[in-house]
Amino acid sequence: MFKLNLKIALRNLWRNRIITSINVGGLAIALAAFILVVMYFTYETSFDKTNPNYNNIYVVGRIYPDFKTNYTSPPFAKAIKQNFPEVENAGITKRGFFEFTMKNGKNTLFAKNFMQADYNAAKILDLKPTGGLEKPAGEVDRLSYLSEESMKVLYPNKTDNKPEMVGMGSSNSGITSKINGSIINNLHSNITFDGISIGNEIGQGENYGMNNYTTYIQVKPGTDVANLEQKITKLYRNELLKGETDQKTIEEIKSISTFLDPLSNQHLKPKAGNDAPYKILIALSVLGILILVIACINFTNLSIAQATKRAKEVGIKKVMGAYRFQLTTQFLAEIFIQCLFATVLALIVAELVLPYFNNLFQINLSVWHIDNDLIWQLPLILCLITLIAGIYPAIVLSGFKPALVLKGNFSTSKQSYWLRNSLLVFQFSIAVIFIIGLFIINSQLKYMRSEDLGFTANQVVYIKNQTLFNNPVKFGSLNFESVRDKILKIPGIKSATVATDVPDGAENGTNGYTFEGVQSSLDFVDVDFDYFETLDIKLKQGRFFSQSFSTDTANSAVINESAVAKYGMKNPVGKTIKGCNIDYKIVGVIKDFKAQGFESAVQPTIYTIKNPCGNYKTQIMLKIEENKMADALATLKAQWPQINPKDGQDFRYEFLDELYGKLFKKQEQLQSVFFAAALLTIFIAILGLFAFAKYITNGRIKEIAVRKILGASDIQIFKLINRSFLVMVLLANVISWPVAYILTKKWLETFAYRIDLPVLPFMSSALITILLTVITVSIQAKKAVKANPVDALKYE
Amino acid sequence: MKNRLVLPAPSLQGEAKEVSKYLIINKMIELKNIEKYYATKGIKHYVLRHVTTNIKQGEFVSIMGPSGAGKSTLLNILGMLEEPTYGSYEFMGEDVTTLNERKRIELYRNHIGFVFQAYHLIDEMTVYENIEAPLLYKKIGGSERKSRIADLLDRFNIVAKKDLFPNQLSGGQQQLVGIARALAAQPTIILADEPTGNLQSAQAEEIMALFQKLNREEGITIIQVTHSEKNAQYGNRILHIADGVVKDDIAIA
Known part of the structure; x- marks a missing residue:
């Protein structure tokens, strides 16, 4: 059977x-x-699903009235473990905030993320050094491991798992460090690293203010997490309140709470973070x-x-x-x-x-x-x-x-007429939505690529550097002047500057500034001379920083248009803005430029050379003539140890336009996906239509024959066969337009700088689908039209 | 002679299946007051009215009448393809007007063979497979199946055609296959709806002769709907229907 x-x-x-x-x-x-x-x-x-305790591991985070964060302090984990028996284990990790340079002879490793973790965290997170996780011997002893990939870079021929001594920093630094072995760096995990150092306890002596750590807890199976969450909040407040007398601070502490975020949430939708990947x-x-x-x-x-x-x-x-x-x-x-x-x-x-x-x-x-x-x-x-x-x-x-x-x-045609046609309309509606979506994503991306950014990233080279160039000198930082002089001697290099941040989409630091009695929070970027010139930023009023004004290194500030708007300033040049206990004199106003890409609006920003409350100035940017680019880079590489002796011999650079271009990557991914999806749906829908039209015309061969005998012309018959399909495709367009309108509008709203929703994609999608339908159906209809009516009518 | 067969007869309930097919059962089919109408906009449009008749095992009945008289509807009701609006229908002593689909299909498997005017062979199956299909549904074993099909092919002289598809055969040959298929499950009754309607007269005669032979030699009950007086003469009883009513019930010597 x-x-x-x-x-x-x-x-x-x-x-x-x-x-x-x-x-x-x-x-x-x-x-x-x-x-x-x-x-x-x-x-x-x-x-992290391979972690045996996957379902029982939580990240402890803090909630302030206006933000959430996963960063917590070292004593917190200990307190949690001591107070709650249902917490089986609690540990902390700390991300590497600096890029380490490690050397073994000629092999150099740049460890971007050299993590720290305490033994408990290593156990919770199921970290797997080769040869198994060991407990460090003493209080302060650390066991350091390099990921297998990093180990390969430094010791390509290493086969055993013996400890090695590696050089830190440049080869003349003389600092060495012990690496105990290699460790599996599971890329399919939320915890990835180039290297990790494990101690019995890390962050000793740090108090509740040092929120630089991530706290992981492992609870016993069956724990009431919501209840535990509340208990931990209470514990956290009590810990902070210890010895606190200031009423205002006490009130503030009472508004802080904590949350437990399952390990399973971390990758896609962490509570403290955005859930865009999930969406x-x-x-x-x-x-x-x-x-x-x-x-x-x-x-x-x-x-x-x-x-x-x-x-x-x-x-x-x-x-x-x-x-x-x-x-x-x-x-x-x-x-x-x-x-x-x-x-x-x-x-x-x-x-x-x-x-x-x-x-x-x-x-x-x-x-x-x-x-x-x-x-x-x-x-x-x-x-x-x-x-x-x-x-x-x-x-x-x-x-x-x-x-x-x-x-x-x-x-059966009557019974299934509705089902059949609605399915076809459904297919085409989806295809139309994809086509419109694709067009609109394309337009937005085109806009982003062609729109004036307010600065020029072309021919700007960003040099990675570890020397601090804060002025006045801070923590052993250097004055940038001598480095700049040496750099500018190289032919082709037009300008050189150093700053805390480069315009690559990264967020700047923020601080409070007061202007005419109004206090507000501003983004700050600490720069050096030639910053605006190097990036070709447009001046609106006043002047840029200049070495001919000695006060510029003391208390001059440049602000952008958004900052002017934020304070509602009138004729700001020459006026004073106060921050970090310095009365800055505003010397210039620049036009806004899109340092953070198109998704967020340009932030009100203040640019100063001297900022004691600021960050480290390490990001060097050079403007180089295009036709001398290769030569200039080669010379820089050769001379780098002399130009910037503290940074060592490792000259590493990136082109700023490429760095900035990474901001578009997510949208470009979306574009590719949509392109594939639109192409696929239209292809599959047309395939279906092709087969479907074939059956329909076959079913109407007799009707067509009769009509021909009655005197219908070929064109009339083509029209006849196409008509019902055209109606369906038009209907599909009409149905999908509002849907596509809402969806694309929502997507465009994620951009601070976006195109107006154009009409053209809607028209084109209609045109494309109609054209494809007519072609597909006509190919099928042709056979029926060309056939001799006698043949069709002969059989019954 | 007008005689409506409304004689009461002893019931054979329950024993029907065990009865040998050569034994004449007096009431193989018993129709009482069968009515069929379609209600359109509240107006009853009658197709059959007060049809009451018995058909005995071994009869060869031809249902005749003008177009639209209700012949095919009557045959469909006999074949349980349609349900009467009113009246009772007992097939081998069993009331079948309210039979569920499963029981009805059991009857198809074991007792009823259908022959259609348009042959209705399955186009995707060869002659052999078409004849085999009902046996598969009846779950007849492989060797038994083979011998039955071989026997049928042989009897109908279509051995050479067994691997051909229906569209490679003439109409008469297709109808032969249709009849062979109907016979394969060894039914007690064959219901034929204008079996020769699409055939030339020579082929039609061949088919009718075959029916007569099946009826006389194997005792298979045959009920056919036909337009042709000539075809009706092959049977032994004619039911004349007009406007849904049995006008005449004639026995042929």
């Missing part, structure tokens, strides 16, 4: 092989996209599902188109003694075969596309490895799509009454 059904199914598929391959091919492509999305989803949601993941999953559904709809629509023919088969089989469920399973089996085939194809397609996908999302997924969740996901998906695609034939077709279908003039 099954064998026969299988045989019939295969014969049936072979007879309609063009349509079958269109269907299976379309599904395979959609499925490949879906498989990628599923893999990505699994990857993104399974960070993107959900959006991507919805895209994947939609594409798959659209491909499944092709199956259903084709089943509907074939229904008249299949209905007869149902009728015959029923009077020969087939139960309904036997027919249901037969139809499902037929769809299943196709879906199975599509799945195999999809895996191949996914494998081929995977390198591009990995590249786009900067991950490393692979289809073929043993513990891949696809092993159970894929059969599930297969069954699911079989159900979606087969539900119509399985339920509706198998239910036909033999007496009706065997009478001869039976037609």
Whole structure:
């Protein structure tokens, strides 16, 4: 029985092989996209899942009235562990805030993130040094490990796991440090590092004010977390209140609370942070599902188109003694075969596309490895799509009454008319939304690339540097003047400056400033001479910093337009703004420039050379003539140890335009995804339409023949066949416009600087879909139109 | 002669299945007061009215009448493809007007074979497979299936055609396959709706002769709907229907 059904199914598929391959091919492509999305989803949601205590680990964070943070202080973890028996373990980690340079002979490692963790945190986070996690011997002893990748850089030929002594900083620094071995740096974890140093206790002697650490706790299974959260808040307030007498501070402390954030939240939607990755993941999953559904709809629509023919088969089989469920399973089996085939194809397609996908999302997924969740996901998906695609034939077709279908003039077209057309409209609506979305993302990105940033990142080289150039001298920092003089001697270098921040999207520090009695918070950037010239920032009023004014290094300030607006200043130049106990004299106002990209508005900012409350000035920027760029960089590299002796021989640089361009990366990812999604949906929908139109015209061959005999011209018949499809496509456009309007508007609203929602994408999507429909349908209609009416009318 | 067969007869409930098919059962089919109407906008449009008749095992009944008289509806009701609006229908002593789908299909598997005017072979199956299909549904074993099909192919002289698809056969040949398929499950009754309607006269005669032979030699009850007086003469009883009413019930010698 099954064998026969299988045989019939295969014969049936072979007879309609063009349509079958269109269907299976379309599904395979959609499925490949879906498989990628599923893999990505699994990857993104399974960070740290290998940790045996995954479900019991929480990050302790703090909530202030106006912000949330994961940063906590060292004594807090200890207090939590001492007070609450349900907390099995509590530990802290600290990110590396400095880039370490490590050396072994000629091999140099730049460890961006050299973490610190106490032994408890290492245990909670399941850190795995080669040879197992050891407890450091004494109170202050540290065990330092390098990630396996970092170890490879320093010791490419190392095979044992013996400790090594590495040089720190430049080779002439003379500082060495012991590395105890290598450690697995699990990239599929929230805790990644280039190296880590583990102590029994870290942050000794630091008090509750030193909030530079992340606190992890591991609770006993079954702990009431909400209750624990409240208890920890109470504990935290009590700890802070110890010895506090100032009423105002006490009130402030009472407004602070704490939260427990599960480890599982950390990667996608940390409570203290944004949940954009989560939203993107959900959006991507919805895209994947939609594409798959659209491909499944092709199956259903084709089943509907074939229904008249299949209905007869149902009728015959029923009077020969087939139960309904036997027919249901037969139809499902037929769809299943196709879906199975599509799945195999999809895996191949996914494998081929995977390198591009990995590249786009900067991950490393692979289809073929043993513990891949696809092993159970894929059969599930297969069954699911079989159900979606087969539900119509399985339920509706198998239910036909033999007496009706065997009478001869039976037609299913009326019953399924609505279903069939609404499915087609649905497919096209989705395609239209994607097309519009793609157009609008493109326009916004084009706008972002071409819009005046207010500064020029071209030909600006950003040099990584560890020497501090604060002036007046602070913590052994140097004066930048001598370095600048040496740099400017190199031909091609037009200007050189140093600052606390470069305009690469990073957030600046903020501080309170008072202007004419109004206090407000301003972003501050500490700069040096030539900062504005190097970045080609436009002056609005007054002047830039200049060496010809000796006061500039003492109390001159430049502010931007936003700052002027914030205070409502009139003729600010020459007036005084007070901050950090200095009365700054405003010497100039610059035009706003988009240092933080397009998503956030330009912040009111103050630029000063002297700022005792500021950060370290380490970021060197040079403006270099384009045609002398290569030579200048080579010279810089060669002379760097002499130019900047404290930084050592490691000359590392980046081009500022590339650095700034990274801000667009997320949007470019989105653009690629949308491009693929729009292309796929339109492709699959057109495939479906192609097959569908073929059936429809086949069904109307007799009608067309009769019309031709009655004197209809070819054009009239083309019009006739196209009309119903055109109506559907237009309807799809009308339906999807408001949806696309709302969605794209919402997306555009995430940008502080954005385009006005254009009308053109809506028009173009209509034009594109209509054009594609007319072409697709006309190709099919041509056969019916060209056919000799006699042939069509001969058979009954 | 007008005689409506409304004779009461002893019931054979429960024993029906065990009865040998060569034994004449007096009341294989018993229709009482069958009515069928369609209500459109509140107006009843009658297709069948007060049809009361018995058909005995081994009869070869032809239902005749003008177009739209209700012949096919009557046959559909006999084949349980349609339900009467009113009246009772007992098939082999069992009331089948309210049979569920599963029980009805059991009857199809074991007792009823259908032959259609448009043959209704399954286009995707070969001749062999078309004949085999009902046996598969009846769960007949492989060897038994093979021998039955071989026997049918042989009897109907279509052995050479067994691997062809329906669209490669002439209409007469297709109908032969249709009949072979109906016979494969060894039914007690064959319901044929204008079996020769689409055939040329020579082929039609062949088919009718075959029906007669099946009826006489194997005792298979046959009920056919036909337009042709000539075809009706192959049977042994004619029911004339007009406007949904049985006008005549004639026995043929």
